Amino acid sequence: MAPMLFDDSLKREAKPSLKTSMNMITTKKEVNKGAWTAEEDRKLAEVIAAHGPKRWKTIAIKAGLNRCGKSCRLRWMNYLRPNIKRGNISDQEEDLILRLHKLLGNRWSLIAGRLPGRTDNEIKNYWNSHLSKKINQKEKQSGGSTREATVNNPKAERIVAEKVNVQIVNEENNNTSTSTGGEDSNIGFNVDEFFDFSNEDPLNLEWMSKFLSSDEGFSVE
């Protein structure tokens, strides 16, 4: 299926930058860089529709794009993929990002995994341009530090990351099942509830509060 392409919501017209233009002039044989054109997007989407989103180097060649595979992958993941949600981050999403960041730190791909339709790049950008400032302001106002629970606690950080990974893998495995999913027999807690912050489930809060209140401790063995 063709993804939603070239719609009016796309903020930026794909224009080659000055740098890119210079590249095109001076380095004919080198790969194309810079902004993607609508034509490139179309070609890429066609090839991916036919062959699937893998073997990016081959895709780049098949599409006749003078791009590296990496660039094609990035373009697909952040822009052309179906179900990409565009537009403003909602308050709920923002809240979730804040909470997940507190737990995970800059694990953007993991955080994005909990926000359907959002890309890691988008969340990273949103964090850098909006949320980091908000947090700095809060810190200044409160005078204290809202130190991340897992910072300086690599063990705890690892455990959280692993839990999130398990959750995402489970979801992928359960995607075709009729189950509402989330039950995880290996780690002994309901992983869906674990991340259902909107419900403020007491179990989540209990678990999280251990993290969020642990400056020194939260011993994980």
Next chain:
DNA sequence: AACAACCTCAACCGCATCAGA
């Protein structure tokens, strides 16, 4: 109107990890 400062976000880069030979 003109310019500077700031903001946003697509895209690149370097590195780490994974998978297959």
Next chain:
DNA sequence: GTCTGATGCGGTTGAGGTTGT
């Protein structure tokens, strides 16, 4: 076990847009 290519991730850059003076 080692090598190599593919893939994924986070940090950073810079073009273009917006806002302030």
